[in-house]
Amino acid sequence: MAGRATIEDVARTAGVSVATVSRALRNMPNVAPATRERVALVADQLGYEPHAAASWLASGRTMTIGFVGPYFDIWYTGQVLAGIENVLSDAGYDLAVYAADTPANRGRFLERVGSLQTRVDGLVLVDFHPEPRHLHRLADIGIPTVVIGEHVEPLPSLAIDNEEAAHRAVSYLVGLGHRRIGIMGELEPHPEESPVLRARRLGYEQAMTEAALEPSSELRYHTPLGVEGGAAGFDLLGTAVPPTALFCLSDETAMGLMSRAAQAGVVVGSDLSVVGFDDHDLADAFGLTTMRQPVREIGIRGAELLMTMIGEGVTSHEAIRVPVELVERSSSGPPVTGRN
Amino acid sequence: MAGRATIEDVARTAGVSVATVSRALRNMPNVAPATRERVALVADQLGYEPHAAASWLASGRTMTIGFVGPYFDIWYTGQVLAGIENVLSDAGYDLAVYAADTPANRGRFLERVGSLQTRVDGLVLVDFHPEPRHLHRLADIGIPTVVIGEHVEPLPSLAIDNEEAAHRAVSYLVGLGHRRIGIMGELEPHPEESPVLRARRLGYEQAMTEAALEPSSELRYHTPLGVEGGAAGFDLLGTAVPPTALFCLSDETAMGLMSRAAQAGVVVGSDLSVVGFDDHDLADAFGLTTMRQPVREIGIRGAELLMTMIGEGVTSHEAIRVPVELVERSSSGPPVTGRN
DNA sequence: CTGAAAGCGCTTACAG
DNA sequence: CTGAAAGCGCTTACAG
Numbered sequence: 001m002a003g004r005a006t007i008e009d010v011a012r013t014a015g016v017s018v019a020t021v022s023r024a025l026r027n028m029p030n031v032a033p034a035t036r037e038r039v040a041l042v043a044d045q046l047g048y049e050p051h052a053a054a055s056w057l058a059s060g061r062t063m064t065i066g067f068v069g070p071y072f073d074i075w076y077t078g079q080v081l082a083g084i085e086n087v088l089s090d091a092g093y094d095l096a097v098y099a100a101d102t103p104a105n106r107g108r109f110l111e112r113v114g115s116l117q118t119r120v121d122g123l124v125l126v127d128f129h130p131e132p133r134h135l136h137r138l139a140d141i142g143i144p145t146v147v148i149g150e151h152v153e154p155l156p157s158l159a160i161d162n163e164e165a166a167h168r169a170v171s172y173l174v175g176l177g178h179r180r181i182g183i184m185g186e187l188e189p190h191p192e193e194s195p196v197l198r199a200r201r202l203g204y205e206q207a208m209t210e211a212a213l214e215p216s217s218e219l220r221y222h223t224p225l226g227v228e229g230g231a232a233g234f235d236l237l238g239t240a241v242p243p244t245a246l247f248c249l250s251d252e253t254a255m256g257l258m259s260r261a262a263q264a265g266v267v268v269g270s271d272l273s274v275v276g277f278d279d280h281d282l283a284d285a286f287g288l289t290t291m292r293q294p295v296r297e298i299g300i301r302g303a304e305l306l307m308t309m310i311g312e313g314v315t316s317h318e319a320i321r322v323p324v325e326l327v328e329r330s331s332s333g334p335p336v337t338g339r340n
Numbered sequence: 341m342a343g344r345a346t347i348e349d350v351a352r353t354a355g356v357s358v359a360t361v362s363r364a365l366r367n368m369p370n371v372a373p374a375t376r377e378r379v380a381l382v383a384d385q386l387g388y389e390p391h392a393a394a395s396w397l398a399s400g401r402t403m404t405i406g407f408v409g410p411y412f413d414i415w416y417t418g419q420v421l422a423g424i425e426n427v428l429s430d431a432g433y434d435l436a437v438y439a440a441d442t443p444a445n446r447g448r449f450l451e452r453v454g455s456l457q458t459r460v461d462g463l464v465l466v467d468f469h470p471e472p473r474h475l476h477r478l479a480d481i482g483i484p485t486v487v488i489g490e491h492v493e494p495l496p497s498l499a500i501d502n503e504e505a506a507h508r509a510v511s512y513l514v515g516l517g518h519r520r521i522g523i524m525g526e527l528e529p530h531p532e533e534s535p536v537l538r539a540r541r542l543g544y545e546q547a548m549t550e551a552a553l554e555p556s557s558e559l560r561y562h563t564p565l566g567v568e569g570g571a572a573g574f575d576l577l578g579t580a581v582p583p584t585a586l587f588c589l590s591d592e593t594a595m596g597l598m599s600r601a602a603q604a605g606v607v608v609g610s611d612l613s614v615v616g617f618d619d620h621d622l623a624d625a626f627g628l629t630t631m632r633q634p635v636r637e638i639g640i641r642g643a644e645l646l647m648t649m650i651g652e653g654v655t656s657h658e659a660i661r662v663p664v665e666l667v668e669r670s671s672s673g674p675p676v677t678g679r680n
Numbered sequence: 681c682t683g684a685a686a687g688c689g690c691t692t693a694c695a696g
Numbered sequence: 697c698t699g700a701a702a703g704c705g706c707t708t709a710c711a712g
Contacts, residue, residue: 053458399707
């Protein structure tokens with residue numbers, strides 16, 4: 001209420017110059033111990049807090065990192081965000097979040113991306129899928145950036161191998177004896193199919209082909225990702241010859257599907273095998289077989305990489321491959337004999 | 341790469357003063373249309389982006405809102421955050437997020453809260469539970485603040501009536517005929533019991549008492565919130581006389597419990613009735629009866645309230661009560677006759 | 681409608 | 697080890 005104390009107030013009452021206050025408070029070298037103590041004491045008494053914008057303007061450092069990600073209300077984003085937040089707050093950085101879910105939001109973000117240059121010291125891009133021209137834009141701006149969810153040269157990145165993981169999931173179903181294996185989620189030619197989902201679809205197709213199975217279009221079930229999408233997706237199955245197994249592009253899709261299947265009397269795990277993707281918190285509760293990706297760890301490692309880049313002023317170009325693990329649960333099993 | 345363009349560059353090449361550039365670009369009155377156009381054109385050509393810190397320092401406005409919330413990896417927080425982000429980005433505000441989950445984090449936040457004065461134009465506190473001295477601190481700082489999740493005078497707030505909602509949930513179970521109704525979640529004397537959870541517990545106790553039932557300590561199952569906690573909580577039930585119904589303090593707890601129960605051969609909905617709290621995305625898939633709170637809407641309304649306060653420079657003290665709805669699904673039903 | 685100038689509160693060479 | 701001073705890039709009365 002009495003007005004903020006400024007560095008000048010501290011300097012005056014401590015009987016030193018503002019330069020000395022600045023150095024003392026930031027623990028810079030070349031300050032006499034006694035001086036440092038006195039300044040700290042006075043600053044404390046006055047309740048002095050440096051004005052972020054002023055120091056930022058003078059130093060060029062913002063001590064904040066930008067997080068650009070899809071929907072904040074999905075499980076995946078929350079996990080990554082939590083991991084990142086943890087590392088950054090330990091390192092003394094603030095976190096500014098930007099949603100880039102809808103095309104409109106992405107556009108808005110890209111328009112403003114130039115302004116980020118003066119707003120953040122670094123950037124984490126989660127599932128952002130920059131196009132080449134956006135990459136140029138980002139490169140021009142020159143903010144240290146880490147990409148999560150895919151590899152985008154020349155930026156450093158952390159990502160799983162979606163194609164390989166999907167291939168493994170489907171091969172697993174093949175190994176169980178399934179022949180009619182469907183795929184469910186956002187699929188081409190839907191415009192929303194992201195590079196991540198495309199890679200998973202390709203892995204599916206390749207595994208099918210390798211097993212001499214036809215990834216026919218009948219086995220492709222296009223539905224939005226998410227719980228509702230999965231529930232709706234179940235209704236797409238009710239045609240002539242249903243699949244005996246389904247590879248779902250996300251756990252949420254799989255769980256939505258499973259719940260609708262159960263309502264319809266379909267026994268998941270025998271009538272219909274389901275494999276998901278993510279290892280959502282509730283996947284275990286659902287008995288869902290899935291491809292586990294260490295989402296939270298990805299966030300942590302991404303943030304750590306960014307801190308290293310900023311701290312040491314180095315530019316990384318490494319594309320880190322994060323392992324994915326098949327977690328077998330009760331939603332998958334051999335096909336029921338006598339059927340199919 | 342050629343170095344950022346500054347307002348001075350724009351002014352020089354447009355042949356006007358920086359003051360005029362500033363006014364023109366921010367659509368302030370008293371700029372000749374022709375001038376405005378020319379300035380805009382030049383700014384565009386030069387790729388000019390105002391330096392956030394400079395304008396912030398000069399104007400005192402940061403155009404960013406602080407979000408303080410618990411764990412970013414839980415469903416509730418993600419929903420609120422998504423709602424808020426939406427409103428703020430439409431209004432042209434940035435969002436800075438601060439985790440205040442662990443006591444350590446809360447402490448760190450409170451220590452730094454003074455510095456927020458110069459970092460954000462407003463604050464949203466989600467389930468933060470400020471103590472009186474913290475409130476004073478916040479009041480001293482004088483940042484427009486909206487509280488979500490509880491009512492904290494004199495700050496404006498949005499919250500459900502946790503006690504009433506819990507009361508309703510338990511009365512519903514009573515109405516079904518249950519007598520041994522347990523409560524599960526984080527319970528006193530556990531130090532982590534938040535005001536929110538306490539209110540739910542009180543609602544439970546009151547409903548029990550009103551029904552002439554004893555909320556005995558045997559019926560209190562203390563377990564961490566979350567899926568794992570619920571699963572672990574099931575094992576606590578296996579004692580002498582198990583409850584026929586359970587009120588869980590969160591849907592995640594309820595779902596964890598249900599999955600473990602199913603594994604153990606307990607039929608949820610008849611052997612054991614379960615009512616949760618939240619209406620999680622997956623509650624429907626689980627057939628979970630629950631108290632639905634409009635989480636995302638709470639975020640949206642909170643952000644809108646904050647925008648109004650900031651935009652119109654008014655201080656609100658309203659404590660907005662948000663309605664909660666009982667959603668009946670298959671996890672609850674009358675107790676099995678012949679038992680209990 | 682426009683400009684000159686002060687000022688926002690720091691940081692950082694530079695000089696001592 | 698310390699201080700004087702320039703400078704970061706804007707905004708905002710004030711004067712015209």
